[in-house]
Amino acid sequence: xxxALPPSSQGRGGLDSVIYGALRKIPTTVLWxxxxxxxxxxxxxxxxxxRRRDDQRGEGWWRVFGDEGGLTLENYRAVxxxxxxxxxxxxxxxxxxxxxxxxxxxxxxxxxxxxxxAWIDFKGRKWLFIGTxxxxxxxxxxxxxxxxxxYVGGAHLTLPLFxxxxxxxxxxxxxxxxTAVWLTHTGFALPFAIFLLHNYISDLPSDLFEAARIDGxxxxxxxxxxxxxLSVPVLAAFAIFQFLWTWNDFLIANTMxxxxxxxxxxxxxxxxxxxxxxxxxxxLPAAAFVQxxxxxxxxxxxxxxxxxxxxxxxxxx
Amino acid sequence: xxxxxxxxxxxxxxxxxxxxVWVGANLLFDQVHKNWVRFSALISFVGGFVVLLLLQGNxxxxxxxxxxxxxxxxxxLIWTPVLGGLIVxxxxxxxxxxxxxxxxxxxxxxxxxIVGVAIGLRLVEEARPEIEAGWLIGWTxxxxxxxxxxxxxxxxxxxxxxxxxxxxxxLLGAFAMPDLGSGSVTEAVLGAAxxxxxxxxxxxxxxxxxxxxxxxxxxxxxxxxxxAPALAFVAxxxxxxxxxxxxxxxxxxxxxxFVGIDNYRSVFTDVNSFDIGAWSAIFTSRLFIVxxxxxxxxxxxxxxxxxxxxxxxxxxxxxxxPLILSSVLIAFAVFSVLRGTILNNVWWVFTVTVFSTGLxxxxxxxxxxxxxxxxxxxxxxxxxxxxxxxxxxxxRFMYLxxxxxKPQTGLLNALWVGLGRLSTGSGIPTTVGTVVLWLALLGxxxxxxxxxxxxRWDHVALPAIATVFLGWIAFRYIGWLGEGIGGFRxxxxxxxxxxxxxxxxxxxxxxxxxMVILIWIQTGFAMVILSAAIKAVPTELLEAARVDGxxxxxxxxxxxxxxxxxxxxxxVTTLIVLVMKVYDIVxxxxxxxxxxxxLANDMFQQAFTNQNRGVGAALAAILFFSVLPVMVLNIxxxxxxx
Numbered sequence: 003x004x005x006a007l008p009p010s011s012q013g014r015g016g017l018d019s020v021i022y023g024a025l026r027k028i029p030t031t032v033l034w035x036x037x038x039x040x041x042x043x044x045x046x047x048x049x050x051x052x053r054r055r056d057d058q059r060g061e062g063w064w065r066v067f068g069d070e071g072g073l074t075l076e077n078y079r080a081v082x083x084x085x086x087x088x089x090x091x092x093x094x095x096x097x098x099x100x101x102x103x104x105x106x107x108x109x110x111x112x113x114x115x116x117x118x119x120a121w122i123d124f125k126g127r128k129w130l131f132i133g134t135x136x137x138x139x140x141x142x143x144x145x146x147x148x149x150x151x152x153y154v155g156g157a158h159l160t161l162p163l164f165x166x167x168x169x170x171x172x173x174x175x176x177x178x179x180x181t182a183v184w185l186t187h188t189g190f191a192l193p194f195a196i197f198l199l200h201n202y203i204s205d206l207p208s209d210l211f212e213a214a215r216i217d218g219x220x221x222x223x224x225x226x227x228x229x230x231x232l233s234v235p236v237l238a239a240f241a242i243f244q245f246l247w248t249w250n251d252f253l254i255a256n257t258m259x260x261x262x263x264x265x266x267x268x269x270x271x272x273x274x275x276x277x278x279x280x281x282x283x284x285x286l287p288a289a290a291f292v293q294x295x296x297x298x299x300x301x302x303x304x305x306x307x308x309x310x311x312x313x314x315x316x317x318x319x
Numbered sequence: 320x321x322x323x324x325x326x327x328x329x330x331x332x333x334x335x336x337x338x339x340v341w342v343g344a345n346l347l348f349d350q351v352h353k354n355w356v357r358f359s360a361l362i363s364f365v366g367g368f369v370v371l372l373l374l375q376g377n378x379x380x381x382x383x384x385x386x387x388x389x390x391x392x393x394x395x396l397i398w399t400p401v402l403g404g405l406i407v408x409x410x411x412x413x414x415x416x417x418x419x420x421x422x423x424x425x426x427x428x429x430x431x432x433i434v435g436v437a438i439g440l441r442l443v444e445e446a447r448p449e450i451e452a453g454w455l456i457g458w459t460x461x462x463x464x465x466x467x468x469x470x471x472x473x474x475x476x477x478x479x480x481x482x483x484x485x486x487x488x489x490l491l492g493a494f495a496m497p498d499l500g501s502g503s504v505t506e507a508v509l510g511a512a513x514x515x516x517x518x519x520x521x522x523x524x525x526x527x528x529x530x531x532x533x534x535x536x537x538x539x540x541x542x543x544x545x546x547a548p549a550l551a552f553v554a555x556x557x558x559x560x561x562x563x564x565x566x567x568x569x570x571x572x573x574x575x576x577f578v579g580i581d582n583y584r585s586v587f588t589d590v591n592s593f594d595i596g597a598w599s600a601i602f603t604s605r606l607f608i609v610x611x612x613x614x615x616x617x618x619x620x621x622x623x624x625x626x627x628x629x630x631x632x633x634x635x636x637x638x639x640x641p642l643i644l645s646s647v648l649i650a651f652a653v654f655s656v657l658r659g660t661i662l663n664n665v666w667w668v669f670t671v672t673v674f675s676t677g678l679x680x681x682x683x684x685x686x687x688x689x690x691x692x693x694x695x696x697x698x699x700x701x702x703x704x705x706x707x708x709x710x711x712x713x714x715r716f717m718y719l720x721x722x723x724x725k726p727q728t729g730l731l732n733a734l735w736v737g738l739g740r741l742s743t744g745s746g747i748p749t750t751v752g753t754v755v756l757w758l759a760l761l762g763x764x765x766x767x768x769x770x771x772x773x774x775r776w777d778h779v780a781l782p783a784i785a786t787v788f789l790g791w792i793a794f795r796y797i798g799w800l801g802e803g804i805g806g807f808r809x810x811x812x813x814x815x816x817x818x819x820x821x822x823x824x825x826x827x828x829x830x831x832x833x834m835v836i837l838i839w840i841q842t843g844f845a846m847v848i849l850s851a852a853i854k855a856v857p858t859e860l861l862e863a864a865r866v867d868g869x870x871x872x873x874x875x876x877x878x879x880x881x882x883x884x885x886x887x888x889x890x891v892t893t894l895i896v897l898v899m900k901v902y903d904i905v906x907x908x909x910x911x912x913x914x915x916x917x918l919a920n921d922m923f924q925q926a927f928t929n930q931n932r933g934v935g936a937a938l939a940a941i942l943f944f945s946v947l948p949v950m951v952l953n954i955x956x957x958x959x960x961x
Binding site for chain 2: 029030032033034036037040041042043044046047050058059060061062063064065091092095096098099102103106107110111112114115117118119122123124127130134135136137138139140141143144145146147148149152157171172180181184185186188189190192193196197220221222225246249250251252253256257269270272273276286287289290293294297298300301305308309
């Protein structure tokens with residue numbers, strides 16, 4: 003509120019106007035103090051990521067100009083050094099192996115379903131849709147452990163009345179693989195994705211669909227040629243949200259692949275690095291920045307879509 | 320390099336197979352209109368393949384079946400289904416090409432018989448049933464009758480339903496009821512052949528589907544193709560696991576015996592998750608006393624105003640700020656004394672929700688119409704892009720505490736120790752500090768006095784509170800209310816030594832320092848949403864209020880705030896759900912040690928470290944039931960919005 007004072011106080015001379023002038027600046031000053039405070043932690047770690055180990059341990063980052071060694075890229079080199087045990091390389095690949103399928107596959111599946119719920123007339127579609135959307139209420143923690151057991155040993159149903167066991171889902175050796183992680187992400191993302199895409203797709207003008215049907219287009223063609231191209235904005239918003247969510251996820255990856263060093267994404271790698279605090283403390287700032295690099299690129303490059311995606315995604319369970 | 324290649328293959332395969340199956344299904348159903356015979360062949364192949372795959376996967380078919388427990392040899396698994404599927408497809412082509420009713424009936428029944436007998440012959444020894452005629456006939460009649468009844472109910476006639484029902488009933492009676500493994504080949508063939516015959520009869524009786532039927536089939540199958548992948552994923556990943564968790568929460572630690580609500584009871588009686596034993600300490604805590612004083616003040620001011628002008632506790636009034644502040648202080652007093660996992664979660668929800676929303680609103684208002692508004696908002700919003708793990712690492716460096724003989728490398732401890740040095744030392748820096756503090760104190764005092772003199776009651780509370788707070792600091796700084804302020808301690812010999820705060824380890828307020836991390840992240844979210852809502856308030860409304868002589872703060876509290884209450888509700892409910900599930904920060908920073916345990920982390924420790932599945936599931940269920948009401952509200956709102 004830059005105009006926080008009553009208009010009647012304007013136009014007086016002398017000391018009073020000086021005080022008013024000062025008071026008037028308070029809101030902006032407070033805002034910038036908050037903004038500075040907000041950026042301090044990030045700035046601090048960014049500065050530290052360019053300092054030598056001994057400098058980091060000797061003095062705080064705000065004394066960076068007194069450093070004897072000057073700035074260095076050593077930490078980043080160590081983080082990308084494939085031969086080092088501290089390397090992030092493999093976990094970066096894993097992060098991509100998780101985030102890309104976990105973004106593309108749910109979008110595709112949700113788009114099909116959203117289209118069917120919006121424009122294919124079939125029995126029970128209203129109830130199926132409501133049922134799917136209400137699954138948003140389930141916190142994923144509730145589903146994680148049984149799902150892990152599904153990956154570990156498959157699913158077997160024992161018919162109590164008949165005392166027979168049937169294998170519903172075989173043990174495919176999925177546990178501790180990136181596949182298990184993105185499959186899980188896909189399942190958990192769907193209720194929200196369907197809800198979001200359905201909102202958009204069902205708002206497309208119905209004349210369009212009637213015209214296409216008269217021209218003899220079937221559902222597959224309509225979906226492919228009409229619905230997908232028209233839904234690009236909402237698909238982009240969801241894709242950004244989902245990419246960030248899966249890239250930054252720790253919980254699901256840790257549950258599904260946490261014990262296999264070959265399958266863990268960057269978030270777990272960094273948490274482990276932080277775990278043996280002390281030895282690799284000086285690499286943490288650089289590692290944290292490498293991990294945050296792609297999300298930050300998305301943030302600064304596609305800010306408009308990013309905001310839309312985050313806002314839309316904030317309701318996800 | 321190898322890893323990069325593998326990763327690429329994995330990604331392409333994952334996306335490609337998913338797309339391939341789906342497009343394939345669509346192309347398959349394109350054949351309904353284009354070529355009925357081809358469609359019959361393809362769909363029969365798929366059907367036969369799936370049924371045989373299930374049988375093979377359950378190790379019910381002979382021979383090249385997999386030997387180990389886990390199915391690893393793909394070739395072994397796939398052979399029989401492919402071959403069988405081809406045979407079924409060939410028979411289906413025969414049926415589909417036959418138009419004449421009697422021939423069709425014969426071909427259909429024959430095909431069904433062939434497939435049934437073949438499966439019966441191939442059943443492994445352990446799967447051969449010792450058929451009991453009573454069960455067999457009983458199930459066939461009962462399920463057949465149900466099928467017929469359903470057929471009549473749906474207005475489709477009873478024959479089709481009867482045939483399906485009888486086939487299923489026969490299968491149940493033959494294979495599900497008796498002991499498997501003690502029967503003969505004849506019995507196995509009998510069990511499998513009759514259902515095949517019945518289904519063959521069903522196919523052979525009908526005519527080739529006509530144009531209308533094909534249209535209906537097309538619509539229905541498209542709907543299935545479009546919806547089925549999503550429903551399958553959701554059923555496997557969400558519905559079934561959730562029900563399983565709820566069920567396991569009622570069983571013991573190894574999920575063997577049913578224990579009722581014992582797990583829930585043990586959660587609520589465990590001092591680690593729910594400890595209110597020290598409750599009396601609440602009333603002696605400093606926070607509580609200050610909170611109560613503020614509360615009394617707020618009430619006095621509020622009621623006085625009510626007598627005077629009719630409204631005393633409205634938002635933005637003189638009693639408002641003290642009221643909010645006192646409730647936060649009292650809540651903190653309560654939560655710092657009552658400890659435990661569940662209460663920690665409540666503390667998290669309270670603090671992060673209140674502060675993120677409040678700060679987000681404040682920043683949205685401050686930034687509105689400020690210069691470089693979007694730059695300021697970008698910086699506040701940026702933490703949303705960083706992972707919770709990354710944020711935890713970042714804040715770890717803020718909270719570092721080192722041996723006091725060395726310089727502090729954590730910013731907060733450096734400031735704290737510096738302040739301690741300043742206030743207990745002497746010389747020019749200390750004097751400068753004194754002067755700055757007293758000038759600030761004079762400023763707030765002047766602001767309070769000014770509001771009092773001008774009878775601007777709405778503006779009294781905040782400067783007054785600031786004055787008291789600053790006054791306390793200033794007096795301590797010069798050594799009047801205890802010795803100095805900041806990070807130091809007095810040694811036994813009276814010497815002053817620097818002292819640090821262990822932000823992460825010192826119970827109970829280390830919880831608050833962890834919450835700060837989430838507040839740092841979520842304030843940006845609250846700000847963006849609230850800022851959009853504020854900008855959407857119609858300008859005419861604001862202008863009208865100003866013309867009527869409302870001050871800017873009155874405009875804000877009485878026009879803007881009521882206009883954005885719905886949005887505030889959205890932010891609050893979203894944050895409650897999100898904070899309730901907090902996990903990453905606690906896991907990375909303390910792993911639940913030092914009295915910072917929360918439900919989500921406790922659940923994983925119970926399930927994996929303690930190997931207690933029952934209690935783990937109960938904790939998950941508690942989480943579920945506590946977010947459920949808020950989520951239901953949220954979903955209903957979203958559906959109303961759309």
